[in-house]
Amino acid sequence: MKQESGQTLVEFALVLIFIILPLTLVFIEVSIVLYEYVALTNAAREGARAGSVYLFVGDPGGSSTAPDTGRSTSVATTVSNTIGPLIPPPPDCDGTTSTTTCRIAYGVSSAPIPDPLRSTDAMTVTVAHTHTLLFGAFGGQIGLQAQAAMKIEPSTVISDTGP
Numbered sequence: 001m002k003q004e005s006g007q008t009l010v011e012f013a014l015v016l017i018f019i020i021l022p023l024t025l026v027f028i029e030v031s032i033v034l035y036e037y038v039a040l041t042n043a044a045r046e047g048a049r050a051g052s053v054y055l056f057v058g059d060p061g062g063s064s065t066a067p068d069t070g071r072s073t074s075v076a077t078t079v080s081n082t083i084g085p086l087i088p089p090p091p092d093c094d095g096t097t098s099t100t101t102c103r104i105a106y107g108v109s110s111a112p113i114p115d116p117l118r119s120t121d122a123m124t125v126t127v128a129h130t131h132t133l134l135f136g137a138f139g140g141q142i143g144l145q146a147q148a149a150m151k152i153e154p155s156t157v158i159s160d161t162g163p
Contacts (some may be wrong), residue, residue: 064127
């Protein structure tokens with residue numbers, strides 16, 4: 001009996017190292033990945049909503065460049081504000097950071113005359129993030145992506161003095 005007194009401690013150490021600790025790390029990693037996916041989904045949805053209700057003030061002059069620039073800035077600001085603390089926000093929805101991208105795509109217009117304000121066109125916001133597994137210890141990565149599409153609300157040209 002005296003020779004077996006340390007057996008329980010050795011068995012516990014082996015179970016801890018090879019079973020409990022890896023399972024705990026996997027549980028933490030899966031939780032972080034799920035959190036990031038939900039944050040990306042929420043950011044894409046909020047960005048699409050901000051872009052769909054964006055109201056351009058001024059005269060676009062027949063070109064969608066100015067309204068699209070303002071809409072892109074509105075979407076990027078909303079995405080950055082809602083993306084969450086674990087994901088670095090993209091600087092805009094035309095550029096990228098090392099791990100996060102944001103893109104805006106417009107659907108084909110069904111209007112017979114092109115509308116520079118893109119009223120009733122479909123707009124899709126895609127937010128993607130590359131997650132490094134196990135805190136970067138092993139260098140593996142997972143690509144996460146979320147996408148949301150909404151129709152742009154109808155609008156008219158509004159000047160500083162009103163419609």
